[in-house]
Each structure stands twice: as C-alpha cells, then as structure tokens.
Amino acid sequence: MSVKKPEIKSKRDDFPSTKTRSGKLLEDLDDDVLRVNKLKKEFKKNHSLKDSNNEDDDQSWQEQSEYFKNIDTKSFRQYDLACSRVKDFYEEQHEKQTVAYNIQARINFKTKVRAKMTVWEGLERLNKLLDESDPDTELTQIDHALQTAEAIRKDGRPRWMQLVGLIHDLGKLLYFFDSKGQWDVVGDTFPVGCKFSKKIIYPDSFSKNPDFFNPLYNTKYGIYSKNCGLDSVMLSWGHDEYMYHIAKANSTLPKEGLAMIRYHSFYPWHQDGAYSYLMDDHDKEMREAVRAFNKYDLYSKNDEQYDVEELKKYYIDLIDEFFPEKIIEF
Ligand SMILES: [Fe+2]
Numbered sequence: 298m299s300v301k302k303p304e305i306k307s308k309r310d311d312f313p314s315t316k317t318r319s320g321k322l323l324e325d326l327d328d329d330v331l332r333v334n335k336l337k338k339e340f341k342k343n344h345s346l347k348d349s350n351n352e353d354d355d356q357s358w359q360e361q362s363e364y365f366k367n368i369d370t371k372s373f374r375q376y377d378l379a380c381s382r383v384k385d386f387y388e389e390q391h392e393k394q395t396v397a398y399n400i401q402a403r404i405n406f407k408t409k410v411r412a413k414m415t416v417w418e419g420l421e422r423l424n425k426l427l428d429e430s431d432p433d434t435e436l437t438q439i440d441h442a443l444q445t446a447e448a449i450r451k452d453g454r455p456r457w458m459q460l461v462g463l464i465h466d467l468g469k470l471l472y473f474f475d476s477k478g479q480w481d482v483v484g485d486t487f488p489v490g491c492k493f494s495k496k497i498i499y500p501d502s503f504s505k506n507p508d509f510f511n512p513l514y515n516t517k518y519g520i521y522s523k524n525c526g527l528d529s530v531m532l533s534w535g536h537d538e539y540m541y542h543i544a545k546a547n548s549t550l551p552k553e554g555l556a557m558i559r560y561h562s563f564y565p566w567h568q569d570g571a572y573s574y575l576m577d578d579h580d581k582e583m584r585e586a587v588r589a590f591n592k593y594d595l596y597s598k599n600d601e602q603y604d605v606e607e608l609k610k611y612y613i614d615l616i617d618e619f620f621p622e623k624i625i626e627f
C-alpha cells in the first residue's frame with residue numbers, strides 16, 4: 298500500500314508573491330499617513346489648540362526627551378495636506394471597515410496560524426519582502442523598527458518599551474497573509490460599532506460605509522455603553538490590532554506596552570481626544586503611555602541607518618526576555 302506523502306508547503310506560500318510588488322505602496326502610504334499625523338500634531342501645538350482631555354496628563358510620561366531636544370519638529374510641517382494618495386486610501390478604508398468585516402477578520406485571526414517563526418525572523422521577512430518590492434527603497438521596515446527602538450533606548454526608557462519600539466509595526470506582516478489590501482493593514486484606526494467621530498481624518502468618507510446608516514451602529518454609544526473601557530471596543534482591523542493580540546498571547550510585556558502597540562494608530566483618540574466617553578480610568582493611564590510612545594514613532598524617522606548586524610544581538614536578547622517561547626504562531 299502506498300502512503301501519500303504529506304504536501305510540503307514552500308516557504309513562499311506563506312507570503313504570496315502577488316503582493317510583494319505592491320509592498321512599496323504599503324510603505325509609502327504608511328509614511329504619508331505618518332506625515333499627515335505629524336502635521337496635525339505640530340499644527341495643534343503651534344496654535345495652542347488645548348485639548349480638554351489632556352488635563353489629566355500623567356507628568357511622569359511628560360519628562361523632557363533628551364533624544365528630541367535637538368530635532369526641529371517644525372520641519373515636519375512641510376507637507377501638502379491634500380495628498381491624494383492618503384485621501385484615496387481613507388476613502389476605501391472608511392467604506393470597508395465595517396462591524397461585519399471586523400468580526401470576520403477576528404474569526405480568521407483566531408482560527409488560523411499564518412506562520413511560525415521567531416520575532417526577529419518576522420522582522421527580517423517583513424523587511425526583505427518590502428525590499429524585494431523596490432530595490433531602491435532607502436528606509437525599510439527594520440530601519441524604522443530600529444530607529445524607534447534606539448530613540449527609546451537613548452532616552453533611557455525601560456527595556457520593555459525599547460522592545461515595543463522594535464515590534465510595534467511587525468503586524469504589517471498581515472499584508473502578506475490574508476489582508477484584503479492596504480486598508481486593513483495601515484492607516485489611523487477608530488472604533489467600529491458606534492458613531493464615527495468627526496475627529497477621524499476625512500470623516501465625510503464614512504458616508505459610503507453601510508454601518509453609517511445602521512441604527513444599531515450609528516449612535517454615540519452604538520453597541521457599547523458609557524465608559525465601558527476600550528478593552529470592550531472593536532477597533533478597526535489592521536497591523537496594530539493584529540500585533541496587539543500576538544503580543545498579548547505570547548509576551549510578558551506590561552499593559553502599557555500592549556497599549557502602545559494596540560493604540561499607536563488611534564490618532565483620533567490619543568492625539569485629538571475623541572471617544573473619551575468610551576474610556577474607563579485604565580484607558581486614561583494607557584493614553585498617557587501611548588502619547589509618550591507616539592513621539593518616538595513619529596519623530597525618529599530620519600536618514601540615520603543603524604547597522605542591523607551590530608544591533609541584532611542586543612535586540613534578540615531583548616525579544617527573548619519578553620517572549621518566553623521563541624517560536625511564535627503568527
Ligand atoms: Fe504602525
């Protein structure tokens with residue numbers, strides 16, 4: 298009797314090549330979105346638009362950053378807000394991020410293992426594929442990961458936060474697994490299942506989202522309740538939410554670190570004070586942590602490229618410290 302050999306899956310099957318060519322697009326788009334957010338932040342600062350939700354700022358997170366004191370953050374204002382790529386992207390994202398899509402994405406996430414590898418291998422794969430898509434790329438995902446982590450390290454922040462800097466965007470691996478495009482990987486995030494805030498970028502584009510007309514989902518609280526806490530709220534699906542669940546299940550990162558991963562693209566909330574009526578006391582603490590992290594994500598992008606091989610050992614030790622199982626199911 299002949300026994301049929303099990304089918305051996307090629308490594309490339311995990312990362313369909315159809316998407317590698319557009320990997321550069323994902324990277325460009327993410328840079329554009331970050332630039333818009335930098336611009337908004339600088340505009341707010343320069344025009345003293347006081348956010349009433351900032352009053353409860355935790356001073357310990359507000360210490361002057363050594364790393365940024367010599368950086369001219371105003372230089373980030375040189376950007377055309379009407380960038381059509383960003384507008385087009387949000388038109389699509391705001392139309393397609395529905396409650397139904399989010400539930401399905403979460404079911405897919407929980408019922409599938411997309412790849413098994415170490416965190417460092419994940420960073421290298423993400424980096425390599427984005428590189429493959431464009432050999433002229435100057436700043437790669439691993440550069441951004443190291444720049445963020447090194448800025449945090451140079452400021453003497455805790456080791457767990459350095460690791461958050463390194464892995465906060467690792468969820469972009471989703472793009473090579475089962476994402477539907479760029480709209481469910483990158484971009485600012487927002488709650489689904491309740492009224493879309495006007496503080497979300499390009500809020501008018503939600504008029505194409507079917508949930509916009511659904512009376513279950515289009516009221517202030519929608520399917521949630523007053524101050525229910527963001528742990529109970531479904532944020533739009535993307536690299537942040539995906540990586541948060543991976544880190545929560547596999548690491549010993551503190552709650553602040555997990556919040557930095559989950560909320561780092563939730564600009565309407567951490568930058569513009571939206572959805573305070575869904576927050577509980579725990580979220581107020583977490584928001585200060587996210588705000589402290591955000592500046593490293595935004596302002597560490599520069600031309601300085603770190604030597605990956607030189608830093609590799611330091612960061613692999615750091616990963617091992619907080620991810621007890623070396624091989625992670627992504
Ligand atoms: Fe990100």
Ligand SMILES: [Fe+2]
Pocket residue numbers: 441465466594
């Ligand atoms: Fe980032």
